[in-house]
Amino acid sequence: xxxxxxxxxxxxxxxxxxxxxxxxxxxxxxxxxxxxxxxxxxxxxxxxxxxxxxxxxxxxxxxxxxxxxxxxxxxxxxxxxxxxxxxxxxxxxxxxxxxxxxxxxxxxxxxxxxxxxxxxxxxxxxxxxxxxxxxxxxxxxxxxxxxxxxxxxxxxxxxxxxxxxxxxxxxxxxxxxxxxxxxxxxxxxxxxxxxxxxxxxxxxxxxxxxxxxxxxxxxxxxxxxxxxxxxxxxxxxxxxxxxxxxxxxxxxxxxxxxxxxxxxxxxxxxxxxxxxxxxxxxxxxxxxxxxxxxxxxxxxxxxxxxxxxxxxxxxxxxxxxxxxxxxxxxxxxxxxxxxxxxxxxxxxxxxxxxxxxxxxxxxxxxxxxxxxxxxxxxxxxxxxxxxxxxxxxxxxxxxxxx
Amino acid sequence: xxxxxxxxxxxxxxxxxxxxxxxxxxxxxxxxxxxxxxxxxxxxxxxxxxxxxxxxxxxxxxxxxxxxxxxxxxxxxxxxxxxxxxxxxxxxxxxxxxxxxxxxxxxxxxxxxxxxxxxxxxxxxxxxxxxxxxxxxxxxxxxxxxxxxxxxxxxxxxxxxxxxxxxxxxxxxxxxxxxxxxxxxxxxxxxxxxxxxxxxxxxxxxxxxxxxxxxxxxxxxxxxxxx
Numbered sequence: 337x338x339x340x341x342x343x344x345x346x347x348x349x350x351x352x353x354x355x356x357x358x359x360x361x362x363x364x365x366x367x368x369x370x371x372x373x374x375x376x377x378x379x380x381x382x383x384x385x386x387x388x389x390x391x392x393x394x395x396x397x398x399x400x401x402x403x404x405x406x407x408x409x410x411x412x413x414x415x416x417x418x419x420x421x422x423x424x425x426x427x428x429x430x431x432x433x434x435x436x437x438x439x440x441x442x443x444x445x446x447x448x449x450x451x452x453x454x455x456x457x458x459x460x461x462x463x464x465x466x467x468x469x470x471x472x473x474x475x476x477x478x479x480x481x482x483x484x485x486x487x488x489x490x491x492x493x494x495x496x497x498x499x500x501x502x503x504x505x506x507x508x509x510x511x512x513x514x515x516x517x518x519x520x521x522x523x524x525x526x527x528x529x530x531x532x533x534x535x536x537x538x539x540x541x542x543x544x545x546x547x548x549x550x551x552x553x554x555x556x557x558x559x560x561x562x563x564x565x566x567x568x569x570x571x572x573x574x575x576x577x578x579x580x581x582x583x584x585x586x587x588x589x590x591x592x593x594x595x596x597x598x599x600x601x602x603x604x605x606x607x608x609x610x611x612x613x614x615x616x617x618x619x620x621x622x623x624x625x626x627x628x629x630x631x632x633x634x635x636x637x638x639x640x641x642x643x644x645x646x647x648x649x650x651x652x653x654x655x656x657x658x659x660x661x662x663x664x665x666x667x668x669x670x671x672x673x674x675x676x677x678x679x680x681x682x683x684x685x686x687x688x689x690x691x692x693x694x695x696x697x698x699x700x701x702x703x704x705x706x707x708x709x710x711x712x713x714x715x716x717x718x719x720x721x722x723x724x725x726x727x728x729x730x731x732x733x734x735x736x737x738x
Numbered sequence: 739x740x741x742x743x744x745x746x747x748x749x750x751x752x753x754x755x756x757x758x759x760x761x762x763x764x765x766x767x768x769x770x771x772x773x774x775x776x777x778x779x780x781x782x783x784x785x786x787x788x789x790x791x792x793x794x795x796x797x798x799x800x801x802x803x804x805x806x807x808x809x810x811x812x813x814x815x816x817x818x819x820x821x822x823x824x825x826x827x828x829x830x831x832x833x834x835x836x837x838x839x840x841x842x843x844x845x846x847x848x849x850x851x852x853x854x855x856x857x858x859x860x861x862x863x864x865x866x867x868x869x870x871x872x873x874x875x876x877x878x879x880x881x882x883x884x885x886x887x888x889x890x891x892x893x894x895x896x897x898x899x900x901x902x903x904x905x906x907x908x909x910x911x912x913x914x915x916x917x918x919x920x921x922x923x924x925x926x927x928x929x930x931x932x933x934x935x936x937x938x939x940x941x942x943x944x945x946x947x948x949x950x951x952x953x954x955x956x957x958x959x960x961x962x963x964x965x
Contacts, residue, residue, distance in 0.1 A: 339851030343844065346836075354835040354875075642831040645792055646845050646891065647820025733793050736831075 340652040347643075347656035352663060360664075363628045367668030367712065368675070370621040374708040375676045377613045379698035380689070381606040388602060388693040389592075394464040395538040397592040398431075398564035400577055405588035410434075414560040418458075420583045421563065426571030429461030432560030434549050440489065440542070441514040442504040449489050451515065451542045453549025453556060462566040465531050465538065472509025472529035479545040483515065483525035486539035487532040498692060499540055515542075521552045534694030618715050625661055625719035633657070633723045640727055641735025650728040654721065661720035665713045673705060740766035740789065740899065740931070745798035747784050747954075758784040760954040761798065766947070768898070771925045771932040773945035781954040782935040783828075783903050789933065790825045790901045791815040803898070820849050824892025824930075826902035830884040832876040838863060838887045839872040846894040855894065862890035865927075866920050882913025886920055893924065900924065902934040906941070918944045 352360065393399055402421070404411050411417060414432045421430040434453040439446060456475040460466040466474040471492065475484050487494065491503035507513060509527050516522045525544075533539055550557045567576055573591055581589045593600055633640065643653055681698050688695040727735070747759040758781045766772050774782045787793045788800060791807060800808045807818060819825065832841045839859050846855030863872050866886040868879075876884050885905055892900055902921065906914035918934075922944050925932045934941070942948055942962065950958035 339848055342851050343848050346840065346844065346847065350833075350835040350840065638831075639833060642827065642833070643844075644816070645790075645819065645825060645827075645831075647816055647895075648844065648848055649816060652848065731793075733787065736792075736827075 340649055340655060343648060343652040344655035344659055347648075347653070348659035348663070351656070352660060359628065363624065363664050364668045364671065366624045367621055367664055367716070368671040370617050370624070371669050371672030371708060371712050372675055372680070373617045374614060374712065375672060375700055375704065376680060376698070377617075378610055378704050379676075379681075379700040380696065381610045382699040382704070383696045384691060385603045385606055386699050387691070387696045391533065391535040391538075391693040392596050393592050395468075395533040395535045396463075397595045398462045399567045399573060399592055400565035400580065401590045401592070401595045402430075402563040402565065402580060403561065403588045403590070404586060406586040410555065410559040410561055411563060411587075412559050414558060414563065417583065418563060421565055421580055424576055424579050426568050426576050428566040428568055429458060430563050430565045431455060431458040431462040432546070432563050433459070434546070434553065434556040434559070434561050436549070436553060437518045438542075439516040440504060441516070442507050442511065445491075445504045445506075447489065447502055447504060449486075449540055449542055451483075451517070451544060451549075453546045453553075454543050455546050459543075459564075462564045465533060465543070468531040468533040469529045470532045472527065474529055474531075475543060475545050477545060478547055479528065480548045480551065481523070481525060482528040482544070482548070483513070484529045484531060484543040485513075485527055486541050487530050488536060488539040489542055490527065490530045492530055498536060517552050519553065523552065534690070536692040614711075618711060621712055622715045622719040625664065625716045626723060628664075629657060629661070629720045630723040633727045637727065637730075637735050641730075641732050641737075644732050645736065654724045654728060657720050657724045658717055661716040662713065665716040669709050669712055672708075676700070739768055739801075739803060740933075741799075741801035742766075742785075742789070743799040743801070745785070745788060745800065746796045747781075747788060747793070748796045757954050759788070759795070759798075759951075762951070762954070762956045763798075764949055764956060764959045766931060766933060768931055769925070769929050770947050771922065771945050772934070772947040772949060773941055774933065774935045774949045774951065775939070775942065776937065776951035776957075778937060779953075780951040782937070782951055784954075785951065786901055786903050786933065786935050790823055791819055792825070820845055821895050822897050822899065824889075824895075824897040824900040826885070826888050826892050826900065826905050828904040828907045830876070830881070830888050830908075832884055832887055832891075834876050837873050837875055838868060838879065838890075841876070841887055842891045842894055845891060849895045859890070859894060862893055863887070865924070866890045867916070880913065881909050882916055885909060885913070885917050889917070889920060889924070893928065893930065896928075897930065899931045899933065902932065904935050904937065906936070906938070 418430045418432060421427055432455060435450050438451045439448055456477055470487060485507065488497055488499040489503055490507040491500055491505035492508055493506050494500060507527060509530055511527050513525055513527060514522060515525055567573055577589045577591060581587055640653055684698050688697055743763050744761040745759050746761050749756040749758055762785060774785060776782050788795050795808065799806060836844065842862055843855045843859035846858060860872060863869055866889055868883060868886055871879060871883060905917050909917060918941060921932050921934060924930055947961050948958060
């Protein structure tokens with residue numbers, strides 16, 4: 337076997353060294369582009385999913401959502417329940433919210449949106465909306481007659497916003513707007529702040545303090561329609577869900593994935609897209625190596641016949657082609673990784689793609705790189721092996737003399 | 739010793755049936771230098787390819803060193819070609835990407851991966867008068883030089899038999915003489931049995947045995963004296 341490897345190594349080395357540099361370069365370039373694509377597409381989709389999940393948890397759902405599972409949609413004695421939740425090991429914070437539908441009016445512009453009554457301090461422990469203020473300031477616990485608007489609701493003279501046409505168009509911090517709640521209460525609010533989280537759904541909402549919400553809906557005093565819970569990164573979320581469910585009966589405790597089912601379908605769809613694109617890429621890689629090897633084998637038919645005639649084993653000749661395929665693949669993969677790490681990734685970080693859930697950054701881990709390397713290598717070996725195997729089945733006489 | 743017994747090769751090409759070899763029989767003793775002669779199309783090269791185990795006969799038997807090698811599987815034939823038979827092609831058939839030295843030692847590397855095949859290859863190139871050409875690629879050599887490299891390659895594994903298919907067909911007179919004299923010298927110095935195909939009657943003088951074919955049939959198998 338060692339002899340076969342040595343002979344194969346010599347044949348492969350000399351054919352690469354003395355081979356057509358243009359063909360070698362082109363093959364490596366195509367494989368490098370395919371490899372780069374195999375890093376870029378999963379990186380982008382992974383970044384998309386990861387970015388969406390992070391935004392969702394930071395601005396919309398927290399890690400866990402607790403709601404009532406009884407006929408009464410409100411969780412009564414919310415402060416007591418929050419204290420018990422806070423006491424669970426692994427919980428970082430719990431924040432109550434009450435939501436109501438309302439109509440917003442500014443001048444001649446009308447639109448509908450949800451208004452959340454929040455405890456600004458605890459809410460900021462669960463969500464990061466307080467860090468996304470682009471105009472004015474965040475709410476304070478006792479604020480009344482003041483409201484905080486998402487930018488997709490305010491419009492803020494930004495026609496590029498996705499929901500600008502449905503917004504109040506020109507509302508800025510300090511402006512006064514009218515809000516008509518579902519129970520008929522009409523309030524004049526000064527816009528205290530405008531936030532822009534880049535998560536579309538959150539940016540189309542409005543927030544008032546719990547005190548203000550209680551003045552409109554007295555029933556919400558000491559109650560909450562939802563409690564949002566943030567847990568530590570290393571915490572076992574399922575265990576915490578179980579513990580919260582055991583605090584009292586009549587609670588519906590949901591993980592953020594269950595609460596926002598859209599994310600699961602989004603992730604599943606991206607995974608399917610990823611698989612399809614990867615298959616197309618691998619077909620391109622396989623066909624490229626197959627064609628290059630096939631043409632090479634066809635051009636060297638006589639030479640291969642002579643090699644067999646002088647006693648070089650078919651295995652050695654086949655392995656020499658496999659070594660060349662490994663050389664092409666490894667060179668291309670190394671080139672692709674370098675391009676990805678030092679060109680594509682920094683460029684994308686500087687000029688990220690923006691999706692409805694915010695900026696998306698490429699996310700690539702070592703497993704993805706290893707998987708891509710293994711796949712490109714495997715495909716190259718198979719695609720190289722097939723045409724050589726066909727040639728090895730040909731009779732020596734046919735190979736040399738046709 | 740080579741023993742060819744009623745060797746027949748028939749090519750069936752669509753509606754035409756060509757009998758390239760018709761029950762040819764002869765014996766080649768060890769250390770002989772044999773010339774297979776005949777006109778173009780007489781079956782000389784076909785016979786040599788059967789002897790070189792590059793092709794299968796239609797019928798008949800080839801015995802090499804007392805062993806019937808006629809229908810050996812390809813793996814066994816490859817081992818015999820590598821270790822016991824040296825084959826020189828009419829068209830040099832060197833590998834263009836390898837230097838003279840690499841061309842010569844490649845079969846040696848295949849047979850003895852860890853042996854002194856490089857040193858042996860240098861010796862052989864020196865023996866065929868190409869010591870100064872070991873780092874040259876085939877395209878940098880003349881036809882005669884390429885053929886001598888091919889002869890050196892055929893000898894790298896110390897084969898008992900060297901088969902040469904019209905080794906001078908593409909060479910000028912001077913190169914032809916040099917190649918033929920090399921074959922004779924190798925026969926005498928290395929005690930290698932040499933079987934060469936030629937259509938040139940002048941090459942008879944290099945052989946001690948002449949085998950003549952005509953239309954696939956053996957017409958003469960005679961020992962000659964060239965003293």
